[in-house]
Amino acid sequence: MPNIKSVAAHAKVSSATVSRVLNNDPRVSPEVRDRVRAAVAELGYRPNRVARSLRKQSSETIGVIVSDIENPHFTRAVRTIENAAYEQGYRVILCNTDESTEKQQAYLEVLAAEQVTGIILAPAAADDPTISLVLDLGVPIVAFDRTVDDERADAVLADNVTAVETATNYLIGRGRAHIGFIAGRSEIRTGRDRLRGYEQAVAAAGREPIIGQGGFRLELAQQATSDLLRAHPELDGLVVGNNLMAIGALKALQENGIQVPQDIALVGIDDPPWSALVSPAMTTLAQPTQTMATVAFELLVSRIRKERSMPREMVYQFDLRVRESCGE
Amino acid sequence: MPNIKSVAAHAKVSSATVSRVLNNDPRVSPEVRDRVRAAVAELGYRPNRVARSLRKQSSETIGVIVSDIENPHFTRAVRTIENAAYEQGYRVILCNTDESTEKQQAYLEVLAAEQVTGIILAPAAADDPTISLVLDLGVPIVAFDRTVDDERADAVLADNVTAVETATNYLIGRGRAHIGFIAGRSEIRTGRDRLRGYEQAVAAAGREPIIGQGGFRLELAQQATSDLLRAHPELDGLVVGNNLMAIGALKALQENGIQVPQDIALVGIDDPPWSALVSPAMTTLAQPTQTMATVAFELLVSRIRKERSMPREMVYQFDLRVRESCGE
């Protein structure tokens, strides 16, 4: 593997000059520049990024950490971020924490150690002290989809309270009396907020809450829905706390021979690509994932460039997509 | 930010000794070890991985490159790999090439430069010369889902030819006479193989092929399906070349008022979580994604540990999951 010294020797210059050519430093004479470029091409030299990162104490790479790589909301966001970043000359490396605090710590450390220049984090744990350690190092963090406890981080969020309130009220408005909710993890603010939206709407209508714990997981939600059906035969409406859990809930309803929307009307939070294709087509609340992802990346870049020092929090509204799962 | 020298000074030892403690070198006296550990804790020291990688010329990180982060087949595989890797002390960093050869080159270079110890690659381009460069560097590569041209790479594949042949014959066996195929990218062997399976089955039955180009993309497949419906009103069966394209095809059928399975019977390749929930429930060919991912990781580890030098190719069969989209 050729290094900068072999290139220097081959081009009969110093390694400092090779470095300057590589970094487009203008004060190199055209002849020398061409000679160095020829040597680079001839030897098939590629600079060692690890050495460069060590020396410069930074890199052109940003890190993205998601809590669930199988959630279409996150993968859509990742793809949007990756495209925007790539165009601006950043590379992105992605990590999946699978909702584990331990993994989040491990990957924050990996990314910090790899000298990424910034991180977009959909946290598995908001109170992870590693978040503050990374910020102490001067690596900016943008929280995506969920807040973190350190107020130095920027945040791009969706208004989950209002969204689930809207969904619940929509069902109430359509005459449903016993509306259940499949909740996500309450360790996560998104989970708590969505639950709160449900509780507020139910309380305002003078009804009793009927809650199942789905933990943002397909299988858990399936089980929780089955349990709810058994414990509450009066159930006639269901709000499901995210798209993965909606699959689980639909499976449970199918297994139990429940007719949607006749027996139970359903609203899902998130609007994955298949929501119009399930039977019946699912009414959902869609968050503007691509806009949120683009804004998260822009916030990160403005931090990296030090164009801004005050943290920002952006909150986006969901959009009700009426389909068939609540009746005509 | 404390470095190894500050720890050494604080513990009144040399940095060599600190390094030995950090790496669990047994020949350090217990007293010194404890003193160093105390200093590490007190200063909140974390070793700089970039420096370590530069010095050791390797890391405990493996890279995973997928061609489409929004494809559930790949995200399921990524999650499986990540869990297995994490348990064995490896960290995984993920990159998304979005089916772009240029991005694949860029990320192979990033991973090589970050000194990853091995790479699992679902290639966007099989003939990318960067693949050979990375292998030259001694970084093992396992091709996942699709082959690469360099025969030093291991490969974990599914038998796509047989799968699509089976799907097509299944439709023929159910009395369908004019069966179309929504094809993926022919630059990719998976795309070619699936197309070949279709062509073989159709030829064996003495029928004419009816092919639309979906490019492994939802929107393209939707358009291709609409075009096919217009050009071939006789169409009564459709095989769709992957799960993302199946969503597109279903949308197109819906938009055009086609009844499934009465007008057109449908088989999808891949079996994503929602395939039983669409209307009608989709008959599919499922590949054993989790097994394939686990095997890919094991092949990589055995290469990293140099337990094996001959490349291996593992081929898995699909599994027909009969649901409703081809009739009762």
Next chain:
DNA sequence: CTGAAAGCGCTTACAG
């Protein structure tokens, strides 16, 4: 068991 020193491959002030 411990330390002094070299070196991994770069970049960048400092001279000239």
Next chain:
DNA sequence: CTGAAAGCGCTTACAG
């Protein structure tokens, strides 16, 4: 415009 030299933060053969 170019080069010699220091240094980023580690690890490791070599001495002792």
